[in-house]
Amino acid sequence: MITRNNxxxxxxxxxxxVICSNTMLGGGHIVAVGEVxxxxxxxxxxxxxxxxxxSNPQTNEFxxxxxxxVSKHPAVEILEQNGSIEVTIQKNKILIVRAESQDKAVVSQxxxxxxxxxxxxxxxxxxxxxxxxxxxxxxxGGVLIxxxx
Numbered sequence: 001m002i003t004r005n006n007x008x009x010x011x012x013x014x015x016x017x018v019i020c021s022n023t024m025l026g027g028g029h030i031v032a033v034g035e036v037x038x039x040x041x042x043x044x045x046x047x048x049x050x051x052x053x054x055s056n057p058q059t060n061e062f063x064x065x066x067x068x069x070v071s072k073h074p075a076v077e078i079l080e081q082n083g084s085i086e087v088t089i090q091k092n093k094i095l096i097v098r099a100e101s102q103d104k105a106v107v108s109q110x111x112x113x114x115x116x117x118x119x120x121x122x123x124x125x126x127x128x129x130x131x132x133x134x135x136x137x138x139x140x141g142g143v144l145i146x147x148x149x
Contacts, residue, residue, distance in 0.1 A: 001062055002050055003035040004143075010068060011042040011050070015103040020110055020121030025139035030107070031119060034148040036062055038117060039095075044068075047085050047097045047105050051076075054116030060148070065115070089114045119145065 002008065013027035024030075029037050033054075040050040051066035053073075065073040069085060079086045087095040096109040110121040120127045125134035128145050138144060 002037045002040055002052060002064075004029070004032065004037060005035065007037075007040065008042075008050055008068065010044070010048065011040060012044070012048075014041070014043050014105045016105075017041060018104070018106040019144065020107060020126035021124055021134050022126055022136045022144065023138075024144055025137065026141060028138065028141045029143045031112075031117065031145045032143040032147065033060055033062075033117070036060065037143075038062060038115070039112065041097055041105060041107070043099070043102065043105065046080060046083075047099050049078075049085060049087065049095070049097065051087070051095070051115070053114075057116060084108075117147075 017024045019030050030039050038052045042048040049066050049069045052062040053065050055061045055063040065076050071078050075090050077088045084096055084098040086093060092114055093109060094111045094114055097105055097107050099105045108123045110119060112119040118129050125132050
């Protein structure tokens, strides 16, 4: 399980990561559920994605479905085209990430509802539950959206 204290050994953070119009500078993570990081995006030859789905909501147990941009589940497809990585689950696009440079990537589409998290975003904004975030910035690491303690 990927947590803040147990990151993949090949993970290298982008200096700038834009998530649905919100910018994280100097590293950091998009979302955390307690200490678990369901989505981790790092740099490499192409964006490196690690994605974990909630397997048991009562106990906050997660199962890995993507590791270093490689699908670990038959329902998860990863398509690389024009410098972007698109992730689909049962024909539903849940994530589009594009590296704009060696130090910057942009998440232009996000829908983590199929894996148990109410996070939805486009190039204009990121919606979490009933709250919408647009054009915000954070720096110095940490987590943009946190659920639980």
